Amino acid sequence: MPTSPYSPAQAAREAIASRLDEMRRDAGISGLELAVRCGWHKSKTSRIARARTAPSDADIHAWCAACGVEDRAADLIAASRTAESMYVHWQRIHRDGMRRVHEGTVPLYERTTHFRVYASNLVPGMLQTAGYATGLLKAITTFQGTPDDVADAVRARLERSRVVHEGHHRFAVLVEEAVLHYRVCGEPALAEQLRHLRRIMTRPNVSFGVIPFGARRTVWPLEAFYAFDEERVAVETLTAEVNITEPGEIRTYLRAFAELSRSAVYGAAARERLAGALGTLRS
Secondary structure: OOOOOOHHHHHHHHHHHHHHHHHHHHHOOOHHHHHHHHOOOHHHHHHHHOOOOOOOHHHHHHHHHHOOOHHHHHHHHHHHHHHHHHEEEHHHHOEOEOHHHHHHOHHHHHHOOEEEEEEOOOOOHHHOOHHHHHHHHHHHHHHHOOOOOHHHHHHHHHHHHHHHOOOOOEEEEEEEHHHHOOOOOOHHHHHHHHHHHHHHOOOOOEEEEEEOOOOOOOOOOOOEEEEEOOOEEEEEOOOEEEEEOOHHHHHHHHHHHHHHHHHOEOHHHHHHHHHHHHHOOOO
16 A cells, blocks of 8 residues: 555554664664565665555564564564554545445444544535435545445445434534535535534534634644544545544544634524525525
8 A cells, every 4th residue: 555645644654664673773684684584675675664665464574583573573563554554545445335334334433422523525424414425425436436336325324323313422513614515416405414404403412513714723624534532533535544543643633623613603603604505505
């Protein structure tokens, strides 16, 4: 998989590379000698040591054996797999379509008590209507060139969204005002989506805030992210999902969410933004 430019994932990869290279130095062997012992080209040693190439499990086994520390291979492999799981390309996730992705995250949604969601580009998935989700998932399928299972994926997304109405879950959702205007579906579907948001924001377990176009910023607009309690933050980029589980990183995202919350409007002021967006539609 190509090296991710996204800092948390790349930082994790660089930490693995640094540990491997430190082992080589501790063993007192050169990069060339390690390559000879592992049976690969010397450039591969350099690429792994510089975090340009992610090592496979077999690579880590060979590297540890060459350095005489085979007992460290298991821990390094586990750490490497964690680093790689942080950054997963959408095309890899959606290679069999999108339905299974939604079904696979149901346990995470069901066990999460407090959702904190920031969206700069789309209405968050758990608040989407069928029409909005259909328009969005069709566009994603076309753009990525992945299998078209949109109808099944929409049903799975709506089924997963039952957590908004069932159980003891709390939702704090922030959207940039532009989200209310983006035409990711037809105008009738977008109008229904906006009316749905107006209804959903009256639920006692939902806090829905809109960050106005002209709001003073203490935190700049970010990639969309979903915080599941203090367990995990999923960051959505154009090409991949980045899963963050390191406590310090999670605290940073939660602090950013708190700052963004202070820029948002709620209640009647948020409903005014929804009404304004509805007013631009013909439906």
